[in-house]
Amino acid sequence: MTHGPLDEPHRPLDEPHRPLDEPHPPQDAPHRPPREPLRPVRPHPGDGPWNAAPATRPADVDPAVLGALLRRHGWQRRGGAAGRYGRWTPPGPGGAGTSLLVPVSRAFPDSDDLLGEALDALTRSGAPSAREVLVALAVPSDEIHWQRDVPSGPAGAAPWTAEEGLRAAARQMLLAAALATRARAGYHGARHRRAAAAALEHVLVGSASGGARLTALAPVAPARPLAVRLHQALFAVREAVDYRRATGSLDAFDGAVQAGASRELTEALVALVRGAEGARIAVDWAPAAGVPAHCAAGAVEFSPGDLPVLREAGARYLRAEPSVPVRITGTVVRLRRAQPDGEGTARLRVISGAEVPYVRVALAEEDYRTAGHAHLVGLPVRVLGRLESRGGFRRLTGACELAPVPVDDEERFRLMKALQEAPADDADDTADDVEDVVDPDALPEADRPGGPAGADRD
8 A cells, every 4th residue: 555745734534535646746845825925934032122223212312311310320420521421331340341422412413423322332231220221211210119128148149038028019019009099098908909900010120139129110101190109108107107106196197098008008018028127118200200299309218116007007097997888780790598598698790889890798588589580681780788898898788779780682792791701700709709609599489490399499
C-alpha cells in the first residue's frame, strides 16, 4: 500500500479519495490558497518600545520643566553658560561620563537642537533616574512617594514580605483616596469600590527600592484629584493624631473626614507602619501643572507610636457611620431558606439605588416567593430598606414594598444574559453564601413543578 507524504494535510471526511494515477503534490507546495494574503509577522522583541526613539518631541518640552525634573531626580547642575544653558550630570559616582546641555529658555535659535540631544542622551542613559524623567515628560504626573524604615537582609537585600507589604499598603492608601474623591465618609465599606478601583487604573508604577521605597505616578489629567485628596487627608490625620496625643480626645478625627480621612485610610497607615521603625509619605507635584491650591509642601511621617491612635480612630469611624435608607432595584441572584416555607434571604445584584455591587436582604414568606418568581422569569425587583453599615453596607434590613419591575423583552433578555455571565461570587461576599439555591418553593403553588401537590412535602 502506498502512503502519501508525512506532512500532507489530512483530508476532510467528506472529500473523495484521489485517483491512484494522480501524482502527489510537491512537498514544497503551499498549504494555503494562492490568493490568501500572508499573515503579518510578529515583530522581534528588540524592535519594541524600549529601544524606540523618545516619544516626547523637543518642541513639546518646556526647558524649565525639564530642569525641575532633573533636579527632583537627583541630577546636578555643573556649570554652563550663564543665562543660556546648564550642564547636568546624573546622580551617583557613575555619572561623570554623561552630561546634558539644557537651555534656560526657548529664546535662543539652538534650543530645539539642545533639547533633542538631551532627550536622546536620556534615552540612551542606563541611569534609572533618566527613565523616570522621560516618563514624567511624556505623561505629566504627580509623584507619590512611600518610604519605610525597615531592616535590610543579607548584603542589603530586602525580605520578600517587606516588598509585598509596602505595595499592599500603598494600594490601600490610593484606594482610600479614590473612595474619598467619590464621597466623604468615615467608613466606606463596599460602597463606591468599583469606581475607586477603576480610578487606580490611570496610576503608573514608578521606581521601587528593596521594600523600603516605592513611587507611583498619578497623571495630572485624570488622577490629580486623587493625589490632592490623599495629600490633604494625610495631613489631616497627622494633625488629628497629634491632637489626640496632646489632649486625649479623638474629636479632631471627625473633622478630618471632610479632608478625606476614613477607616480605610487609617487601616492603610497601620499596614504601612506596622513592622517598620517609621514611614514617610510625600507628594511631588508635576512641574508642568504647578502646585494645587491649599496643598502645603513637605512630607508626612508616622511612627510605631502612632499605631494605637490610628487603630482607635478606625474603630471610632466604624462605630459612628450610620445606616442609609435606600430604595434598591436589583436582580435576584440567590435565594436561601432553611425550611420549604417561611421567611428566607435573597441576594441582589444592584442595578440602581446604592453604590454597592450586591446586597443581602431578609424577606418575609410572601416577599421571598415574589423574589423567587421574579428570578425565574428574568425580572428585577425593587425593595425599600436600610443599608446597614455593619458588615460593610452589604445587608439590607427592614425590607418592605418588594415588587417586580416590569421591563420589555429585550431588557429582560439582557439581564438574564448578564446573570449567566456574571461570576458566581464577588470578592466582598461573606462565607455564609453556601447552600444558596433558587428552589421551586419560591413560586406560587400554581407555578410549581407538579402543581399544588408540590406543597405537600414533609
